[in-house]
Amino acid sequence: MNLFRALSIYTMSSLLGRAVPFFLLPIMTKYLTPAEYGVVSIYIVMVTFLSTVMYWGAHVHIGIEYFKMVESDYRRLLGSLSLIPLLIFLITYFIFFFVNAIFNIEAFSPCLFLSIPLAALLGYLYRLMTVYFRVSNQQYRFAFVEVITSLLQVFFSITFVVFLLYGVQGRVVAILLSSFIIASYLIFYIKSNKLMVFDFNLKFYLNYFKSGLAYVFNELGNQIIRIGDKFLIMIFMGSNFVGPYAVAAQVASIALILNSVFTQAWQPYVFKILSSNSSQEKRKLYTLTLVITGAFFFIYIALGAISIIIYDIFIDIRYHESLPAVKWLLAGFFFTFVYGIFADYMFFSKQIKKISLVTFFNLVLFVIFSVLFMAEYGVFGVAYAFSLSSLSSTILCAYLSSKCDYSLFKLKREVETQNEIKDKVG
Known part of the structure; x- marks a missing residue:
């Protein structure tokens, strides 16, 4: 491929x-x-x-x-x-x-x-x-x-x-x-x-029920987080504050498109290599993962700069007060991107319960942080909460991923072992 x-x-x-x-x-x-x-x-x-x-x-x-x-x-x-x-x-x-x-x-x-x-x-x-x-x-x-x-x-x-x-x-x-x-x-x-x-086959459906339920829970949790921010703002601050924040979320959602497009090509690529026994391909996968993660980091920084131009040209001045929220939302989307990198290995290892745990952790943390931060920082508190909960969930996902049968960390150890063998041979 x-x-x-x-x-x-x-x-x-x-x-x-x-x-x-x-x-x-x-x-x-x-x-x-x-x-x-x-x-x-x-x-x-x-x-x-x-x-x-x-x-x-x-x-x-x-x-x-x-x-x-x-x-x-x-x-x-x-x-x-x-x-x-x-x-x-x-x-x-x-x-x-x-x-x-x-x-x-x-x-x-x-x-x-x-x-x-x-x-x-x-x-x-x-x-x-x-x-x-x-x-x-x-x-x-x-x-x-x-x-x-x-x-x-x-x-x-x-x-x-x-x-x-x-x-x-x-x-x-x-x-x-x-x-x-x-x-x-x-x-x-x-x-x-x-x-x-x-x-x-009744036995198939009984066996699949739990894993399917975990998929449903994970996807519903992510959907609630994506739309829950606007509901929380409406509940705790009023509908008048939703509009400006929604504009910031719309501008930052460019990152979601990038994440989705990348996943569509990346996930099958990862699953195919993990299914193979090629050490060379796995070493290539590890290196490519680091390169792409670094590239996306700079892309997200560029999106933050571009968002300023978008506001100046396309967004009415009445909504410009929401511009600072964009960079925090972009940070949250970047952490979500990194989370996806680790989650692919958990999906392939069929550790659906661990993925559900991360989703639940992310959802609870997001709601708690949103309520606390809105009381202190107003509407921007939701953007801060999204960024911080996404970072925390990514760290948890990385840790749980390291305990799976397949993980990025095991690829790293495999690469290091191969390099040591090459050095000894050389």
């Missing part, structure tokens, strides 16, 4: 995908009222949270197991995992149906509310197959799915919201319709390539 070619492909396709919310922002805010835009935002958040539960970590698990299984077993794994979202969809749909019948959900019409489980289910194959395309080194097919998904979102959103003036319903229909088209294409691809073998 050519890491840098993969990075370039993932960067271009993922940037287009991440650019969709930014591209649609001025359009949606013009054609939707603030209340309607809020409903759409809540809808997307609910779909995201439900998706995490519905997928039960399948998209994470297949990335880890790809390099450990023969093809026939892997196809059976894909089929078995894909039955889980179908079952959870049926359960959640009935739950939503009864909730809608019993309670009056003011924010959503019945049709919108009941479409949430469907939207989550339709997104499953996209999440699953984009991971599969990454680990199987199909960068161009990954890019195709990413780009087409983004274009469909934009096309249908403009069609239904701008031209047909369907409002919130139009935006939701755009989400559902684009997801349906992509899911249909992926079903055709799976069937053509005989990629899944469906085999209902």
